[in-house]
Amino acid sequence: MFMSNNKRKQETNTGRERQVEQLLVPDLDQNMERLQLFLGEGADIVHRTLTHRSFPDQRYSLFYIDGIVDGAAIGTMLLGLLEDGNKIIESTDGLYTHLTDRSIAVGKIRPAETIQELGYAVLEGSSVILVEGSLKAIIIDTTGGESRSVEEPTSQTVVRGPKEGFTENLRTNTALMRRIIKSPKLRFDYKVIGRETRTNVAIVYLQGIAQDDVVQEVHRRIDQIEIDAILESGYIEEFIQDKAFTPFPLIQNTERPDTACASILEGQVVIMVSGTPFVLIAPATFVKFFQSSEDYYQRYDISTFLRLIRVISFFISMLLPSLYIAITTFHQEMLPTPLLISLAAQREGVPFPALVEAFLMEITFEILREAGVRMPRIIGPAISIVGALVLGQAAVQAGLVSAAMVIVVSFTAIASFVIPAVNMGVAARLIRFALMILGGSFGLFGIMSGLMVLLAHMSGLRSFGKPYLLPFSPLIISNLKDAFIRVPWWAMRKRPIGMSSNQVPNQNRIGGGKRPDPDQGGA
Amino acid sequence: MITPRQLASTVILFLIGSSSLFLLGGNADRDAWISVIIGMLAGLLMLSCVTLQIQRLEPNRNLIELFKLYFGRIIGFVFGFIYIIYYSYKCIRNVREFADLSIMYLLPDTPLSMVILMICFIGGYAVIGGPGVFFRMVEVLLPILVVIYVALFLLLLSAGLMDLNRLLPMLEKGFKPVWDAAIPEIISFPFGEMVLFLMFWRYTAEGDSGTVMGMTMKGYIFAGVFITLMNIVTIASLGQLSGWSVVPLLQATTFVELGNILERIDPLVSLLLFSAVYVKLTAYYLGASIAFAYLFRVKLRIAAIPVGFGIYAGSYWFKSYMHQVNVGFERNLKVHFPIFQIVIPIVLLLVMLMRKKIRSKGKHAGTID
Numbered sequence: 027m028f029m030s031n032n033k034r035k036q037e038t039n040t041g042r043e044r045q046v047e048q049l050l051v052p053d054l055d056q057n058m059e060r061l062q063l064f065l066g067e068g069a070d071i072v073h074r075t076l077t078h079r080s081f082p083d084q085r086y087s088l089f090y091i092d093g094i095v096d097g098a099a100i101g102t103m104l105l106g107l108l109e110d111g112n113k114i115i116e117s118t119d120g121l122y123t124h125l126t127d128r129s130i131a132v133g134k135i136r137p138a139e140t141i142q143e144l145g146y147a148v149l150e151g152s153s154v155i156l157v158e159g160s161l162k163a164i165i166i167d168t169t170g171g172e173s174r175s176v177e178e179p180t181s182q183t184v185v186r187g188p189k190e191g192f193t194e195n196l197r198t199n200t201a202l203m204r205r206i207i208k209s210p211k212l213r214f215d216y217k218v219i220g221r222e223t224r225t226n227v228a229i230v231y232l233q234g235i236a237q238d239d240v241v242q243e244v245h246r247r248i249d250q251i252e253i254d255a256i257l258e259s260g261y262i263e264e265f266i267q268d269k270a271f272t273p274f275p276l277i278q279n280t281e282r283p284d285t286a287c288a289s290i291l292e293g294q295v296v297i298m299v300s301g302t303p304f305v306l307i308a309p310a311t312f313v314k315f316f317q318s319s320e321d322y323y324q325r326y327d328i329s330t331f332l333r334l335i336r337v338i339s340f341f342i343s344m345l346l347p348s349l350y351i352a353i354t355t356f357h358q359e360m361l362p363t364p365l366l367i368s369l370a371a372q373r374e375g376v377p378f379p380a381l382v383e384a385f386l387m388e389i390t391f392e393i394l395r396e397a398g399v400r401m402p403r404i405i406g407p408a409i410s411i412v413g414a415l416v417l418g419q420a421a422v423q424a425g426l427v428s429a430a431m432v433i434v435v436s437f438t439a440i441a442s443f444v445i446p447a448v449n450m451g452v453a454a455r456l457i458r459f460a461l462m463i464l465g466g467s468f469g470l471f472g473i474m475s476g477l478m479v480l481l482a483h484m485s486g487l488r489s490f491g492k493p494y495l496l497p498f499s500p501l502i503i504s505n506l507k508d509a510f511i512r513v514p515w516w517a518m519r520k521r522p523i524g525m526s527s528n529q530v531p532n533q534n535r536i537g538g539g540k541r542p543d544p545d546q547g548g549a
Numbered sequence: 550m551i552t553p554r555q556l557a558s559t560v561i562l563f564l565i566g567s568s569s570l571f572l573l574g575g576n577a578d579r580d581a582w583i584s585v586i587i588g589m590l591a592g593l594l595m596l597s598c599v600t601l602q603i604q605r606l607e608p609n610r611n612l613i614e615l616f617k618l619y620f621g622r623i624i625g626f627v628f629g630f631i632y633i634i635y636y637s638y639k640c641i642r643n644v645r646e647f648a649d650l651s652i653m654y655l656l657p658d659t660p661l662s663m664v665i666l667m668i669c670f671i672g673g674y675a676v677i678g679g680p681g682v683f684f685r686m687v688e689v690l691l692p693i694l695v696v697i698y699v700a701l702f703l704l705l706l707s708a709g710l711m712d713l714n715r716l717l718p719m720l721e722k723g724f725k726p727v728w729d730a731a732i733p734e735i736i737s738f739p740f741g742e743m744v745l746f747l748m749f750w751r752y753t754a755e756g757d758s759g760t761v762m763g764m765t766m767k768g769y770i771f772a773g774v775f776i777t778l779m780n781i782v783t784i785a786s787l788g789q790l791s792g793w794s795v796v797p798l799l800q801a802t803t804f805v806e807l808g809n810i811l812e813r814i815d816p817l818v819s820l821l822l823f824s825a826v827y828v829k830l831t832a833y834y835l836g837a838s839i840a841f842a843y844l845f846r847v848k849l850r851i852a853a854i855p856v857g858f859g860i861y862a863g864s865y866w867f868k869s870y871m872h873q874v875n876v877g878f879e880r881n882l883k884v885h886f887p888i889f890q891i892v893i894p895i896v897l898l899l900v901m902l903m904r905k906k907i908r909s910k911g912k913h914a915g916t917i918d
Contacts, residue, residue, distance in 0.1 A: 481690065
């Protein structure tokens with residue numbers, strides 16, 4: 027179950043002797059020794075041998091690793107085993123069957139026959155019982171231990187909406203989703219990736235709603251990953267995205283269960299990775315990065331307004347400095363005369379051309395932002411004083427930069443925080459620098475050329491075979507209801523076309539025209 | 550693969566392309582818009598009776614393959630090659646228009662070679678992506694540009710610049726100057742240029758040629774109406790002045806003042822005009838590259854490089870913008886382009902029809918035997 031077919035094949039090829047060697051033997055001491063050898067030395071490896079009064083010549087032995095098991099479950103199980111061991115019973119089944127059927131007080135158990143399987147189970151937090159004289163051992167799922175509780179997400183906050191966030195624990199995360207979508211069609215396909223970390227990965231989708239070929243493609247790409255460790259979902263994202271060299275994110279991520287579930291309901295596939303609260307959502311399109319889950323909880327009019335604000339902010343954060351450079355350097359005639367005079371007066375003492383000035387300020391701001399993320403929380407106020415007063419106010423007074431440039435750069439920075447998806451904000455940040463160079467050397471012509479190249483680039487992007495600019499190109503008019511605007515829920519009768527499966531006979535999300543109408547109730 | 554809607558979008562922007570830079574049918578003075586309508590109708594006849602018929606007969610072959618198939622290997626190669634030259638030459642003209650006007654209106658101090666290089670690069674980037682990328686890109690671009698155009702027309706209207714009386718009296722000097730201005734100039738530019746789409750139609754996703762024909766016609770008619778409208782707006786805003794200025798539409802917008810926010814919007818308008826020119830030049834670049842790829846059996850990515858170099862080098866042939874316009878309007882439109890846009894396609898269609906007849910006869914005879 028935890029081994030891919032490839033690995034299994036390799037093992038059969040290395041020789042039959044090793045395979046036989048790994049199989050359990052009737053002698054308990056020999057089995058214990060081999061399991062100890064497999065697990066290695068460690069103070070956290072707990073090993074206890076027990077006996078049963080009714081089976082005097084058969085011992086059995088319990089293995090687990092302290093800290094990664096659920097302490098309460100181990101306690102209950104041990105108590106049950108000890109109590110049971112003191113009873114005299116008349117059994118003909120043998121100790122192994124007695125234990126599995128009557129005395130282990132844990133829900134999920136399974137048999138195993140090789141040392142390797144037992145060893146990996148112990149490493150994952152299960153307990154293992156080896157029984158004298160039996161060729162099978164029992165794996166008991168006692169996975170647990172300390173983990174962070176479900177808390178409010180820190181990166182994608184909402185005013186209205188669920189406050190639960192994913193955690194680092196895969197089981198908690200799957201449970202959070204199960205609690206939202208109680209459908210038998212919800213599927214979790216598990217995989218193990220990473221030679222050393224053996225990280226559990228779950229592919230989650232709604233059968234019949236997600237497109238089969240997309241699900242298969244996700245499976246295929248994940249199966250191809252050969253790496254020693256997966257520490258975060260970002261590893262997988264870089265392995266499975268369609269195109270490596272692009273500033274735009276081709277896969278969404280979220281730490282909100284409601285966002286993940288909403289995507290699944292629209293036919294997308296969610297990839298969960300054990301050890302990180304960030305799950306991946308694929309396929310993703312450009313507009314998805316401008317949508318927040320809150321858009322669907324707030325009224326549609328304010329949601330539409332906010333989405334448009336986000337799109338405008340994206341363009342501001344990408345274009346504003348370059349436009350400022352281009353217009354002040356090449357096309358001064360476009361500005362109204364009073365503004366032009368005021369700008370010229372400000373720039374009078376500035377020693378640098380606008381491009382250099384803008385670059386200095388942008389780089390300064392990027393450094394400030396990075397400092398804000400990396401520094402210890404306690405010295406935060408110091409940074410804001412240095413950033414705001416020294417680098418802003420004092421630089422203007424010293425005549426190093428113009429006040430207008432400080433305004434442009436600050437506004438750009440604020441605008442870049444509006445985009446709900448951090449990775450799309452990053453794309454705008456990177457593109458901004460390229461456009462600044464183009465604007466500084468070719469004016470508006472350069473900026474337009476840059477935008478054309480960007481558009482051509484985006485037209486060529488695909489995410490799991492879906493065009494990146496999906497509702498706009500190829501144009502799907504009914505999907506525009508939920509792209510840069512959002513119409514009321516009762517008007518979004520259908521699931522987005524193109525993302526979800528076409529085989530579902532009923533694509534409708536909402537039955538009938540359930541538009542609110544007080545007269546309909548017969549009043 | 551191209552959806553029918555993408556095809557229609559590209560037809561529209563391709564036709565609008567550089568025609569917004571000139572006053573079409575300028576020789577007919579204030580009746581220019583009637584010339585445009587005549588040219589459009591004649592072009593429509595040409596499109597539906599010749600160009601689209603070729604596509605209908607062989608929906609899965611492009612022009613180069615047709616030449617090879619129907620004219621034999623050697624003659625077909627020669628015809629294919631001169632079409633590469635023709636497409637590249639059209640592209641060169643657009644590159645030059647783009648570059649010269651950029652320098653004139655936006656970048657007075659930038660050397661021409663740099664501007665041409667930039668244009669070739671942004672065109673080439675889209676071409677290397679292939680027809681799918683280019684057509685998707687145009688589909689996104691079309692609504693944006695059309696909205697800005699409409700906003701521009703509204704601005705001209707609200708600024709009180711337009712006066713429809715400038716169109717009167719109609720047909721003052723009779724019908725002849727109007728007709729002379731339309732045929733063959735306006736057929737050759739822009740309406741006859743639809744011959745380029747013989748390179749693209751085969752990429753459409755829809756199998757039946759009916760949808761392809763329908764969407765092409767719809768796009769064509771939309772573009773024709775749009776160009777006529779643009780012509781009327783230009784004449785109504787500028788009157789007699791429209792015949793003299795370099796870019797009449799741009800001239801008209803210099804008079805617009807948008808409150809006190811933007812004094813002169815002509816740099817922005819020139820960007821709008823250039824976007825359409827960009828689409829047109831990229832379409833020709835793409836057409837030439839696909840033709841090159843088919844003729845010499847190389848990949849499109851590789852074909853785009855020699856074609857791009859050719860276009861870059863060829864752009865220096867014109868000594869100035871005026872030289873370019875002069876060559877175009879005085880010689881190319883009247884003599885050279887009709888050969889490629891009308892004569893050769895008609896010959897090709899006739900050959901195709903004859904071959905088909907012979908083949909069906911042969912089949913008929915075969916069944917009797």
